[in-house]
Each structure stands twice: as C-alpha cells, then as structure tokens.
Amino acid sequence: MKIGMLWFDGEEHREMPARVQAAASYYRRKYGRVPNVCFVHPSMLTGQGAPSIEGVEIRPSPAVLHGHLWMGIDEREA
Secondary structure (H helix, E strand, C coil), rough: CCCEEEEECCCCCCCCHHHHHHHHHHHHHCCCCCCCCEEEEEHHCCCCCCCCCCCCCHHHCCCCCHHHHHHCCCCCCC
C-alpha cells in the first residue's frame, strides 16, 4: 500500500470488527473504492492473529499508533 487513510478510533470499548467496518464505510464514501487492507498497532489485536473483516485484511504494524487504523488498498492484491 502506497497511500492510505489514517483513521483515529478512540472507542476502545468497541470490538475490532465494528471499528474496521466504520472506517471502511467512510473510506468507501470518501474515495469511491473498497479498501482491502488495514494496519493496526499489534496491541489492538487480542490474540486472534490477523483476521479479515468484510474483505479487509487486518495486519499488525508497530508503526501505527494505538487507537489508529491505517486503511487502504494493497495494489498487489487488488
């Protein structure tokens, strides 16, 4: 992914699927494309590994701050 949208989600009480769905929905409305990858801080993944939520692959990255989602399109998979 070369370009993405950084989304702050301060709602720690929400489950990861709801957080990713909200960000993906906004991404679709704003950019007119469907995201397929989302990077999150590893601490946001609670042992389930790297799940896929509605076609968006969740990948851990220590470069992303906790509470943020970096979402976009992995051109290698598009």
